[in-house]
Amino acid sequence: MRDHFELRDADAMGRIGSLSVPRAGVTVETPALLPVVNPNIQTIEPARLSEEFGADILITNSYIIRKTEELNERALTEGLHEMLGFDGAIMTDSGSFQLAEYGEIDVTTEEILAFQRDIGSDIATPVDIPTPPDVSREQAEEELGVTAEALADAEAFDAGDSEMLLNAPVQGSTYPDLRERAGRQAAETDLDVFPVGAVVPLMNAYRYDDMVEAVLAAKRGLGPAAPVHLFGAGHPMMFALAAACGCDLFDSAAYALMARDGRYLTVRGTEQFEDLDYFPCSCAVCTEHTPDDLRGMDHRAREDLLAEHNLHVSFAEIRRVKQAIRSGNLLELVEVRARGHPAMLDGYRALLDGASDLEREDPVSKGAFFYTSHESARRPEVLRHRERLARLDVPDRVLLTEDGEPNDHDYDAVWRVVPPFGPFPKSLSDTYPLTAEVPERVDTAAQRAAAEGVAELAEAHPEASLTLSHDGWPAHVLEAVPESVTVETLPKAREREE
Amino acid sequence: MRDHFELRDADAMGRIGSLSVPRAGVTVETPALLPVVNPNIQTIEPARLSEEFGADILITNSYIIRKTEELNERALTEGLHEMLGFDGAIMTDSGSFQLAEYGEIDVTTEEILAFQRDIGSDIATPVDIPTPPDVSREQAEEELGVTAEALADAEAFDAGDSEMLLNAPVQGSTYPDLRERAGRQAAETDLDVFPVGAVVPLMNAYRYDDMVEAVLAAKRGLGPAAPVHLFGAGHPMMFALAAACGCDLFDSAAYALMARDGRYLTVRGTEQFEDLDYFPCSCAVCTEHTPDDLRGMDHRAREDLLAEHNLHVSFAEIRRVKQAIRSGNLLELVEVRARGHPAMLDGYRALLDGASDLEREDPVSKGAFFYTSHESARRPEVLRHRERLARLDVPDRVLLTEDGEPNDHDYDAVWRVVPPFGPFPKSLSDTYPLTAEVPERVDTAAQRAAAEGVAELAEAHPEASLTLSHDGWPAHVLEAVPESVTVETLPKAREREE
Ligand SMILES: [Mg+2]
Ligand SMILES: [Mg+2]
Ligand SMILES: [Zn+2]
Ligand SMILES: [Zn+2]
Numbered sequence: 001m002r003d004h005f006e007l008r009d010a011d012a013m014g015r016i017g018s019l020s021v022p023r024a025g026v027t028v029e030t031p032a033l034l035p036v037v038n039p040n041i042q043t044i045e046p047a048r049l050s051e052e053f054g055a056d057i058l059i060t061n062s063y064i065i066r067k068t069e070e071l072n073e074r075a076l077t078e079g080l081h082e083m084l085g086f087d088g089a090i091m092t093d094s095g096s097f098q099l100a101e102y103g104e105i106d107v108t109t110e111e112i113l114a115f116q117r118d119i120g121s122d123i124a125t126p127v128d129i130p131t132p133p134d135v136s137r138e139q140a141e142e143e144l145g146v147t148a149e150a151l152a153d154a155e156a157f158d159a160g161d162s163e164m165l166l167n168a169p170v171q172g173s174t175y176p177d178l179r180e181r182a183g184r185q186a187a188e189t190d191l192d193v194f195p196v197g198a199v200v201p202l203m204n205a206y207r208y209d210d211m212v213e214a215v216l217a218a219k220r221g222l223g224p225a226a227p228v229h230l231f232g233a234g235h236p237m238m239f240a241l242a243a244a245c246g247c248d249l250f251d252s253a254a255y256a257l258m259a260r261d262g263r264y265l266t267v268r269g270t271e272q273f274e275d276l277d278y279f280p281c282s283c284a285v286c287t288e289h290t291p292d293d294l295r296g297m298d299h300r301a302r303e304d305l306l307a308e309h310n311l312h313v314s315f316a317e318i319r320r321v322k323q324a325i326r327s328g329n330l331l332e333l334v335e336v337r338a339r340g341h342p343a344m345l346d347g348y349r350a351l352l353d354g355a356s357d358l359e360r361e362d363p364v365s366k367g368a369f370f371y372t373s374h375e376s377a378r379r380p381e382v383l384r385h386r387e388r389l390a391r392l393d394v395p396d397r398v399l400l401t402e403d404g405e406p407n408d409h410d411y412d413a414v415w416r417v418v419p420p421f422g423p424f425p426k427s428l429s430d431t432y433p434l435t436a437e438v439p440e441r442v443d444t445a446a447q448r449a450a451a452e453g454v455a456e457l458a459e460a461h462p463e464a465s466l467t468l469s470h471d472g473w474p475a476h477v478l479e480a481v482p483e484s485v486t487v488e489t490l491p492k493a494r495e496r497e498e
Numbered sequence: 499m500r501d502h503f504e505l506r507d508a509d510a511m512g513r514i515g516s517l518s519v520p521r522a523g524v525t526v527e528t529p530a531l532l533p534v535v536n537p538n539i540q541t542i543e544p545a546r547l548s549e550e551f552g553a554d555i556l557i558t559n560s561y562i563i564r565k566t567e568e569l570n571e572r573a574l575t576e577g578l579h580e581m582l583g584f585d586g587a588i589m590t591d592s593g594s595f596q597l598a599e600y601g602e603i604d605v606t607t608e609e610i611l612a613f614q615r616d617i618g619s620d621i622a623t624p625v626d627i628p629t630p631p632d633v634s635r636e637q638a639e640e641e642l643g644v645t646a647e648a649l650a651d652a653e654a655f656d657a658g659d660s661e662m663l664l665n666a667p668v669q670g671s672t673y674p675d676l677r678e679r680a681g682r683q684a685a686e687t688d689l690d691v692f693p694v695g696a697v698v699p700l701m702n703a704y705r706y707d708d709m710v711e712a713v714l715a716a717k718r719g720l721g722p723a724a725p726v727h728l729f730g731a732g733h734p735m736m737f738a739l740a741a742a743c744g745c746d747l748f749d750s751a752a753y754a755l756m757a758r759d760g761r762y763l764t765v766r767g768t769e770q771f772e773d774l775d776y777f778p779c780s781c782a783v784c785t786e787h788t789p790d791d792l793r794g795m796d797h798r799a800r801e802d803l804l805a806e807h808n809l810h811v812s813f814a815e816i817r818r819v820k821q822a823i824r825s826g827n828l829l830e831l832v833e834v835r836a837r838g839h840p841a842m843l844d845g846y847r848a849l850l851d852g853a854s855d856l857e858r859e860d861p862v863s864k865g866a867f868f869y870t871s872h873e874s875a876r877r878p879e880v881l882r883h884r885e886r887l888a889r890l891d892v893p894d895r896v897l898l899t900e901d902g903e904p905n906d907h908d909y910d911a912v913w914r915v916v917p918p919f920g921p922f923p924k925s926l927s928d929t930y931p932l933t934a935e936v937p938e939r940v941d942t943a944a945q946r947a948a949a950e951g952v953a954e955l956a957e958a959h960p961e962a963s964l965t966l967s968h969d970g971w972p973a974h975v976l977e978a979v980p981e982s983v984t985v986e987t988l989p990k991a992r993e994r995e996e
Contacts, residue, residue, distance in 0.1 A: 282781040282814035320778035476974035
């Protein structure tokens with residue numbers, strides 16, 4: 001455990017944590033959103049970010065400040081907090097983005113870290129290489145070598161008695177094994193915060209599945225103790241998904257950039273403000289104004305209101321994610337968000353493909369499991385129940401039934417079968433997740449998962465004689481049930497057929 | 499077409515309409531939410547409902563006003579609008595709820611309509627019988643007879659020159675054929691607004707599927723021209739689903755009743771305020787306060803803020819539903835809301851079971867189709883495309899492929915196959931819904947729907963020789979493809995297998 005980061009609650013791979021930022025004298029509760037403040041153009045002043053939106057950390061770019069004469073001077077004399085008018089924690093970026101964009105920059109990690117220290121940054125960043133997706137493996141490995149050197153330079157850097165924290169970016173392009181290795185190497189340093197880098201091109205291309213794979217791989221290397229920043233990720237649509245992968249920090253330039261382009265953020269995606277007849281939001285901007293009101297305003301006033309709305313939506317989603325972690329229903333929130341766009345569904349499906357990672361972190365007991373889609377059948381709780389089946393004591397002759405206990409029988413025990421979990425003894429019926437709320441209109445994904453539960457039980461207990469009494473499962477579901485199990489159809493299902 | 503109700507836009511069975519309320523001199527845009535104002539206890543004053551929340555119609559109870567001496571007098575002398583301090587349209591209820599609750603009331607339809615007229619109601623209600631769910635068919639039919647008499651009394655009622663509109667409630671318990679008949683009979687009267695009644699017990703029991711069935715049945719009888727009020731339905735979680743079934747008016751007592759009980763509404767359900775550590779919402783209440791702030795307040799201040807939040811969320815959801823109808827993505831919104839609770843998924847599945855009703859009303863062309871769940875494979879657009887396949891000209895030898903056109907072939911035509919739609923010729927590829935956004939990680943529901951499209955094509959064109967080249971569909975999907983179609987697996991799918 002890194003001693004400046006404490007975990008307080010967890011759900012799926014998401015968690016609520018406390019990040020101590022000693023130089024700022026501030027503890028940031030995570031998941032947290034860092035608004036990006038452009039040192040040249042402040043759409044919403046930093047003081048308002050804190051007072052009106054509750055931001056207790058922001059991020060700005062030390063490279064731009066260093067390059068801009070007037071800012072450079074002011075930052076060095078006044079200090080960053082005074083210059084921006086912000087009391088909370090300030091993270092600074094290093095120019096790596098400019099490096100990726102323009103091919104070279106005129107500063108070393110040591111120089112830029114010294115500058116960040118001197119202007120009063122609370123969390124500073126070395127000059128890593130944000131390798132884009134889909135490059136050759138050779139390029140990704142080579143650039144990872146350079147990033148590793150930047151991390152070594154950062155470790156060697158003398159922050160004096162500033163207590164400044166240091167970022168250790170994790171790169172590796174779209175190679176999961178490189179991301180994992182990079183994560184492991186970063187976690188072995190004594191650096192403090194771990195940005196997963198260069199995911200912006202994936203998000204811009206709606207490649208949420210590839211983003212999830214990159215994050216899960218980085219997390220496997222980093223381990224659960226590291227505070228993880230999904231660098232450049234600011235769209236509220238993906239906060240829940242990314243938090244469920246274990247991301248703790250997000251930063252949003254989107255709120256301002258999108259407002260400048262007349263774009264309006266929602267948890268389901270991005271709208272062109274011009275296309276809206278109604279504001280689909282409960283924030284003060286959207287309650288007090290109509291789209292027509294904004295159309296009648298000058299450009300600057302409209303941009304400010306759109307930026308305010310974009311921030312309200314983003315911070316509300318962060319609170320929603322935190323509440324979901326507290327309530328133990330983060331995956332239920334991800335289920336909802338996954339329906340915002342087909343690419344988000346791909347992202348959720350990719351998260352479920354990483355179910356073994358998920359299962360390792362996911363708490364054993366929570367409030368209630370809601371089955372709300374075919375994807376729910378692949379949640380870690382379903383897999384965990386199936387594994388538990390192998391360890392249960394099983395009497396000789398057991399009826400596994402989707403109905404109640406028959407009035408008259410000579411089984412040694414009657415166990416209920418509930419899709420998607422499969423069979424379980426009465427003694428477990430009040431335990432999580434078997435208290436699940438499931439739809440009445442069952443689907444084949446749930447039935448298939450239940451059938452696989454029956455198979456697991458049969459295979460782990462070949463000595464038991466099992467009878468399955470199902471409520472009309474189709475043939476391709478029953479295929480999963482081994483031959484050793486006697487299968488019968490419940491009378492109510494036979495009646496429905498007739 | 500009823501001349502006081504005009505339809506302006508439509509999506510699924512949802513629509514944007516204008517309800518003229520001549521006595522109030524107000525036109526109400528639908529879908530609209532009517533806050534319920536208790537004439538004795540006003541949680542939020544009606545003037546604030548209009549100014550701060552944009553309510554242009556509300557509902558109150560004329561039976562309670564008539565029974566309460568002081569209110570009775572004031573309403574008769576000042577008039578209802580003056581008494582409540584509300585300029586918009588006012589609908590009044592009749593005491594039917596009290597009848598259902600206490601078995602009898604001391605007023606006839608004629609008397610209560612006269613009272614409603616005399617106090618200045620804009621839309622009045624006769625004394626119908628809100629038959630609860632699951633009663634015997636005999637009871638449901640008998641009570642429907644009494645409701646029919648109330649409608650006849652209302653038709654015969656002389657509103658003078660008041661221009662007061664009249665409600666024609668549609669009952670029938672959980673018998674779809676009775677709901678349909680009741681709807682048809684109500685539509686044949688010259689009454690004005692059509693509440694679907696007695697659905698509150700269904701909603702309270704989370705029986706959203708039964709609610710959808712009741713509404714779809716009533717709508718089949720009422721036809722598209724009637725303005726439909728889902729009476730007693732005030733939870734924002736189900737506005738999108740109910741609007742997609744064709745409901746135009748909702749009323750919310752929930753915002754106030756729930757606040758009194760310390761309950762906090764969201765579009766995903768209801769939270770106990772006491773259980774919240776964070777406010778998962780962007781409204782002014784939730785941005786400016788934390789749950790701990792509210793815990794420190796006196797009971798009345800807290801109740802007011804919860805009621806405000808509840809209203810903000812409810813009105814925002816109404817705007818979201820309207821925007822979705824305008825944008826042609828109401829079913830995409832229903833997809834999202836269906837993941838709020840397993841019972842909501844049942845409701846959505848029930849709506850899709852009514853796909854033929856849906857298909858009749860759903861516009862032929864919209865913005866973009868998002869495939870976001872297995873349920874998307876059952877949307878009306880998928881069925882409509884399948885029906886269109888039967889009417890297309892088909893060359894002699896056609897390759898239907900999930901891949902691009904092969905470099906070298908001697909088919910007469912190559913058509914793409916896209917799950918969930920199935921095959922289509924190039925000429926249609928830029929038309930709705932074939933411009934759909936679909937996930938990369940295809941599911942078997944989409945594949946199965948596509949296979950059924952292939953089957954439809956083959957059956958309608960037995961003379962054509964069809965070859966299907968699929969990307970690794972499983973056996974239970976391929977079962978849907980008739981023997982007459984040559985089936986081959988794409989090389990890329992075979993490679994994945996290896
Ligand atoms: Mg992809
Ligand atoms: Mg039911
Ligand atoms: Zn807003
Ligand atoms: Zn709120």
